[in-house]
Amino acid sequence: MATAAITADRTNYLNQEYGIKSWLLTTDHKRIALLYLLSITFFFFIGGFFALLIRLELLTPAGDLVQSDTYNKLFTMHGQVMVFFFLIPSIPAVLGNFLVPLMIGARDLAFPRINLLSWYLYIIAGVMMLHCILTGGVDTGWTFYTPFSTAFSNTKVIEAGLAIFVAGFSSILTGLNFVVTIHRMRAPGMTWSRLPLFIWAHYATSIIQLLGTPVLAVTLVLVVLERALHLGIFDPTRGGDPLLFQHLFWFYSHPAVYIMILPSMGVVSEIVPCFCRKRIFGYKFVAMSSIGIAVFGFLVWAHHMFVAGISLYSALIFSILSYMVAVPSAIKVFNWTATMYKGSISFATPMLYAFGFIGLFTMGGLTGLFLAALGIDVHVTDTYFVIAHFHYIMVGGAVMGYLGGMHFWWPKISGRMYPEFWGKLAAMIVFIGFNLTFFPQFVLGYLGMPRRYWQYPPEFQVLNVLSTAGSTILAVGYILPMVYFLWSMRYGKIAEENPWGASGLEWMTSSPPPTFNFDHTPEVTWEAYNYENIPAPEEVAVER
Amino acid sequence: MSDSPIAVEEHNPALRHHFADMEQQRQASSLGMWVFLATEVMFFGGMFCAYLIYRYWYYNEFAAGSRSLDIWLGTINTAVLICSSLTVALGVRAAQMGKRKLLVILLLLTIVFGLAFLGIKGVEWYTKFQEHHIPGSSFNVDDLIKEYPQIRIDPSHQQIFFSLYFAMTGLHALHMIIGVGIFAVLTFYAWKSLYTPEYHTPIELAGLYWHFVDIIWIYLFPLLYLIDRKPLK
Ligand code: HEM
Numbered sequence A: 001m002a003t004a005a006i007t008a009d010r011t012n013y014l015n016q017e018y019g020i021k022s023w024l025l026t027t028d029h030k031r032i033a034l035l036y037l038l039s040i041t042f043f044f045f046i047g048g049f050f051a052l053l054i055r056l057e058l059l060t061p062a063g064d065l066v067q068s069d070t071y072n073k074l075f076t077m078h079g080q081v082m083v084f085f086f087l088i089p090s091i092p093a094v095l096g097n098f099l100v101p102l103m104i105g106a107r108d109l110a111f112p113r114i115n116l117l118s119w120y121l122y123i124i125a126g127v128m129m130l131h132c133i134l135t136g137g138v139d140t141g142w143t144f145y146t147p148f149s150t151a152f153s154n155t156k157v158i159e160a161g162l163a164i165f166v167a168g169f170s171s172i173l174t175g176l177n178f179v180v181t182i183h184r185m186r187a188p189g190m191t192w193s194r195l196p197l198f199i200w201a202h203y204a205t206s207i208i209q210l211l212g213t214p215v216l217a218v219t220l221v222l223v224v225l226e227r228a229l230h231l232g233i234f235d236p237t238r239g240g241d242p243l244l245f246q247h248l249f250w251f252y253s254h255p256a257v258y259i260m261i262l263p264s265m266g267v268v269s270e271i272v273p274c275f276c277r278k279r280i281f282g283y284k285f286v287a288m289s290s291i292g293i294a295v296f297g298f299l300v301w302a303h304h305m306f307v308a309g310i311s312l313y314s315a316l317i318f319s320i321l322s323y324m325v326a327v328p329s330a331i332k333v334f335n336w337t338a339t340m341y342k343g344s345i346s347f348a349t350p351m352l353y354a355f356g357f358i359g360l361f362t363m364g365g366l367t368g369l370f371l372a373a374l375g376i377d378v379h380v381t382d383t384y385f386v387i388a389h390f391h392y393i394m395v396g397g398a399v400m401g402y403l404g405g406m407h408f409w410w411p412k413i414s415g416r417m418y419p420e421f422w423g424k425l426a427a428m429i430v431f432i433g434f435n436l437t438f439f440p441q442f443v444l445g446y447l448g449m450p451r452r453y454w455q456y457p458p459e460f461q462v463l464n465v466l467s468t469a470g471s472t473i474l475a476v477g478y479i480l481p482m483v484y485f486l487w488s489m490r491y492g493k494i495a496e497e498n499p500w501g502a503s504g505l506e507w508m509t510s511s512p513p514p515t516f517n518f519d520h521t522p523e524v525t526w527e528a529y530n531y532e533n534i535p536a537p538e539e540v541a542v543e544r
Numbered sequence B: 001m002s003d004s005p006i007a008v009e010e011h012n013p014a015l016r017h018h019f020a021d022m023e024q025q026r027q028a029s030s031l032g033m034w035v036f037l038a039t040e041v042m043f044f045g046g047m048f049c050a051y052l053i054y055r056y057w058y059y060n061e062f063a064a065g066s067r068s069l070d071i072w073l074g075t076i077n078t079a080v081l082i083c084s085s086l087t088v089a090l091g092v093r094a095a096q097m098g099k100r101k102l103l104v105i106l107l108l109l110t111i112v113f114g115l116a117f118l119g120i121k122g123v124e125w126y127t128k129f130q131e132h133h134i135p136g137s138s139f140n141v142d143d144l145i146k147e148y149p150q151i152r153i154d155p156s157h158q159q160i161f162f163s164l165y166f167a168m169t170g171l172h173a174l175h176m177i178i179g180v181g182i183f184a185v186l187t188f189y190a191w192k193s194l195y196t197p198e199y200h201t202p203i204e205l206a207g208l209y210w211h212f213v214d215i216i217w218i219y220l221f222p223l224l225y226l227i228d229r230k231p232l233k
């Protein structure tokens, strides 16, 4: 292995042990993070493959590449794979797993074996999902709406439902581990007000995972029971209520969008102070806004159902609450910006991603406010406007944050630096490709192009071609980091303990860290982000 | 690996490497179990929410369905579960005091109570099966319509009640089965003298889980069996 060359004199978590068994039976949170990294990358490319097929079909107005049945399956499996098998586990299970114990000065998560179990559950779920895909797939949309999913669809709904049920438990166990770890395993002196904001973000995320996911789980169980054993809880022919399904589904799935975005916000809160060399502006506000998002996020679910037949009164209330949930998000954006103000900013790759995140997330969030307005929503619901809205947040925001975090902590994870030039290039390509893909979709949606159709009127073609072109550029932007990360594992410059001059305990142990993280349990006597006292490293300074 | 500065005075063999001491380990485990039970509340909460809405909409059918359940078996089962909670609580006490034999006996009793509950539940389900009260194509409630002419029963709405009945008691029973499995393993370890007054966290945690499953039943019993039992005029 390439890593053997790093330090002959020092063992770390990578060269402590070799062999497949030492990986598959490991309880080291850092190794489990890498297991997750491999598996979610795999699913990212599966989901991406479906996305490219969707975009290819939409290159022309006619339905030529695939027919409607296949198209329905493509967008369904794209959504399910991306949401449940990539984005929800992405930052928590990879970066969170790796960093939560390091950042709070612990030797591992509170329950290392449960951590491994959660990975195995993920893999079992993934195999079920793959089997489902390969033997015919599902066509219900990622939302499993009843009664289509329970009574009419003749695709593999049960298998997909059970796969996501199992994946849900993997997610619950990760959240449980984080909550207990953050409560019980902090190093001496690591008080709550000294925690990195990454930790606060993961704490909030875990709360949502713990309280939301079980509701999705039981809802999917009821759908499966209805399909398999003819229970009738959501069956309108027997007086069951399909809207109840939507309520239960969105009770989880709106908060779930915050499972996807909060960890990214945590990453950005680490990157911005580091590359501005300033303490984060308004630490307490950023920390509390994470908790605020987790709480308010549970109170807005019915904004997905404005046209589904809920009463006007409840629609009004949910509309107002949806406006309120934007407040904590905005607080974060303002605080990041204020942190940059008069900071000495260096445009290293992670910072480029952080910039990308802030801009794109803001656009996604603002269009969310459009959608939360009842009148506008009636016009643009179920159009490409909604698609653009959530892709700006989930791809423009969450995936950007994930990539930014991967670059920022790659030296710690692998012990090697990635090539800075290629990193910047890829970040630019991702940004351009992303906007070219999704900005036209705002326009398309506003003009009235509905989502989830395999063909469309010819006047929409120009914008669709732009979008498809953008998606190929985006694909290049995603493949590049894969290539140079792999390359850097052998040829990259050897990383020092703290190449960015960053604050945080994870930078006070060697890169890569030893199996038990710290030689001596650290004792924390300083506040988070004390950049006044940390010298900026030479190389980063040169790059300005 | 003991290059840690927190070299522990007397190293309890049950102490896992990443904890500083037994106290931290115990607190972490117990917090973990409480958090897990919170997720369970949400899990059952989804179904209780559905129950609430449909009972409000279809009260007649819920009342009739409730009358058709065997109140005696339901009551006996409630008593059985409460007894099992007692044996678990006493078991935790026995573990704290290091009484191995007593612990094993109490755990075995818990398993017996748990299995008794499941057996009685099975009988009830089987009766429902014979009465064609299982939702689906062979569903038939003519018997209830004849028996309670005073109540207006819509057979399709009646299916909603029984759908919920089977979903809720079914998922509860699944939790019971898992619980019995856990206690089987714990009994084995207790018999092997794994638990000491210093280390018996698994017994405590399994006890918490078992009490939780009991509490779910304490809610299910009145919600399903006792909706309306007044004599009909
Ligand atoms: C800033 C606050 C936000 C507001 C006010 C908001 C508002 C909305 C509204 C009203 C809809 C429903 C549109 C419709 O179907 O007609 C919607 C859809 C959606 N939003 Fe947001 N949103 C916000 C943030 C987010 C975030 C942070 C994410 C993801 C990380 C997200 C992901 C989604 C998704 C996935 C959908 C579409 C689901 C579907 O129908 O398939 N939103 N949003």
Ligand SMILES: [Cu+2]
Pocket: A253, A254, A257, A300, A301, A303, A304
């Ligand atoms: Cu939402």
